[in-house]
Amino acid sequence: MESELKDLNSKPPKSNGNSNSIRDDRPLLKSESLFSDSAVELQDLEKKFAAYVRRDVYGTMGRGELPTKEKLLLGFALVTLLPIRVLLAVTILLFYYFICRVCTLFSAPNREDEQEDYAHMGGWRRTVIVACGRALSRAMLFIFGFYWIPESRHAVLNSTSQKEDKHQPEELGRPGVIISNHVSYLDILYHMSSSFPSFVAKRSVAKLPLVGLISKCLGCVYVQRESKSSDFKGVSAVVTERIREAHQNKSAPFMMLFPEGTTTNGDFLLPFKTGGFLAKAPVLPVILRYHYQRFSPAWDSISGVRHVIFLLCQFVNYMEVVQFPVYYPSQQEMDDPKLYANNVRRLMATEGNLILSDIGLAEKRIYHAALNGNNSLPSVLHQKDD
Numbered sequence: 001m002e003s004e005l006k007d008l009n010s011k012p013p014k015s016n017g018n019s020n021s022i023r024d025d026r027p028l029l030k031s032e033s034l035f036s037d038s039a040v041e042l043q044d045l046e047k048k049f050a051a052y053v054r055r056d057v058y059g060t061m062g063r064g065e066l067p068t069k070e071k072l073l074l075g076f077a078l079v080t081l082l083p084i085r086v087l088l089a090v091t092i093l094l095f096y097y098f099i100c101r102v103c104t105l106f107s108a109p110n111r112e113d114e115q116e117d118y119a120h121m122g123g124w125r126r127t128v129i130v131a132c133g134r135a136l137s138r139a140m141l142f143i144f145g146f147y148w149i150p151e152s153r154h155a156v157l158n159s160t161s162q163k164e165d166k167h168q169p170e171e172l173g174r175p176g177v178i179i180s181n182h183v184s185y186l187d188i189l190y191h192m193s194s195s196f197p198s199f200v201a202k203r204s205v206a207k208l209p210l211v212g213l214i215s216k217c218l219g220c221v222y223v224q225r226e227s228k229s230s231d232f233k234g235v236s237a238v239v240t241e242r243i244r245e246a247h248q249n250k251s252a253p254f255m256m257l258f259p260e261g262t263t264t265n266g267d268f269l270l271p272f273k274t275g276g277f278l279a280k281a282p283v284l285p286v287i288l289r290y291h292y293q294r295f296s297p298a299w300d301s302i303s304g305v306r307h308v309i310f311l312l313c314q315f316v317n318y319m320e321v322v323q324f325p326v327y328y329p330s331q332q333e334m335d336d337p338k339l340y341a342n343n344v345r346r347l348m349a350t351e352g353n354l355i356l357s358d359i360g361l362a363e364k365r366i367y368h369a370a371l372n373g374n375n376s377l378p379s380v381l382h383q384k385d386d
Contacts, residue, residue, distance in 0.1 A: 049367040051268035051357045056296040061371055062306045070294065077313035085312045088143045096136045097210045100217045103129050109216060115238055116206065119198055119219025119253045129217050130196045137193035141186070145317035149190070154324045154351055175254070175326045176247030176281035179344060180288060181354070182258035183266040184299040187288055190319065192218070197256035198242060200235075219253050236275060243279035254284075259341060262361045265300045266290055269354040272341040280334040282326045285344055287352040291318040301368060322352060 042060070046053045058064055066074065100118075103125040110120040118129070141149070178197055180187060191197055198219035206212045206222055221242065223235050245252045259272035266289060276283065290297040295314045299307055311317065327347065333340035349356050 117219040175284040176243035197254035247281035274337040277337040285324040
C-alpha cells in the first residue's frame with residue numbers, strides 16, 4: 001500500500017515555497033541537498049530522513065544490537081508466542097476466505113473500467129461479508145497483541161472552511177472517503193475492523209490466493225503501477241466515482257485512502273496527493289498512533305518479514321485512534337484540490353500534533369539505499385516501486 005496513490009496524482013508535489021500556502025510554525029523538513037558526493041554519516045541521514053527513522057530498541061532496520069534482557073524475551077517469544085499467533089492468524093484468514101467464497105458463490109462480480117469487486121453486492125451476502133470482516137479483523141488485531149484500542153473523537157475544528165455552527169446541514173451528506181495517516185500495514189486491519197472500506201491496491205493483489213477474493217469483497221480499486229499507459233485516467237476516474245457514490249449513497253462502501261503514499265514512523269505527516277480530493281466530497285480525517293517501548297509497529301525502514309516476526313514476538317502492542325469531525329470543503333477548496341488536500345493535512349498535523357515534512361517516497365528510497373550500503377543512490381529515484 002506504500003505508493004497506492006502514486007498513479008492517482010498526475011502532478012508530483014513541488015518542494016518549492018508557495019506564497020499562497022498557509023504558514024505553519026512547525027518544523028518543516030526540506031528535501032533539497034539530500035546527498036553530497038562524500039559518504040554521509042548515520043546521524044546526518046537521520047536528520048534529513050527523520051520521518052523514516054526507527055528509534056526503538058531494535059535499532060535501524062531492526063538490525064541493532066539488542067540488550068541481554070531483550071534477547072531473552074525475544075527468544076522466549078519465538079518458541080512460544082510466535083507459533084501460536086501464526087496458527088491463529090492463518091486460521092482466521094482461512095475462515096474468512098471460506099465465508100467470502102460461500103457468500104460470493106453463484107454471484108457475478110461487479111465489473112467496471114477493468115475493475116472487479118463484490119462490494120456492490122447487496123442483501124444478506126453483503127451483510128455477512130461486512131459483519132464478519134469487521135469482527136475477524138478486530139480478532140486479528142487482538143491476536144497481534146492489540147488487546148484494546150482507545151478511540152477518541154476530536155471536537156476542535158481549526159479550519160476556516162468549516163461552518164461556525166456545530167451541526168452541519170443534512171444536505172451536505174456523509175463523507176465519501178476516509179483520509180488517514182499511514183504508519184503500518186496494521187492500519188488496513190484497523191480500518192477494516194472499523195468501517196470495512198475499499199482500498200487502492202496493486203492489480204496483482206486480485207490474483208493472490210485467499211487475499212485476492214477478500215480484496216474483491218472489500219471493493220479494492222486495482223492499480224497497474226508497472227504500466228504508464230492511460231491506466232492513470234481510468235483508476236483516477238474510478239476512485240473519484242467511488243468517493244462520490246459513497247458520499248451520496250449510504251449503502252455504498254467508503255473509500256479509504258492514505259494520501260501520503262507511503263509509511264512513516266508515525267511522528268510526521270508527508271505531503272498529500274490530491275487523488276482523494278478530486279471528487280469535491282467531504283472527507284473524514286483519522287489519525288493512527290502506535291505507542292511502544294520496545295518494538296515500534298511502524299513499517300518505515302524495516303523488511304516485511306523481520307517486522308512481522310518482531311511484532312508477533314511482542315507480548316502487547318498499543319494503538320490509539322483519533323477521529324476528526326467530517327471536513328466539508330469550501331467552494332475555493334472544491335475548485336482547487338491541491339488547496340483542499342493541503343488544508344486537510346495542516347488540520348491533521350496541527351490538531352494531531354504531527355510534524356509536517358515535505359520529503360516523500362523518492363527520499364525514502366534514497367534512505368533505504370543508504371542504509372543498505374548502495375552507492376548508486378541517484379538511480380533509486382528512477383525506480384517505480386520499493
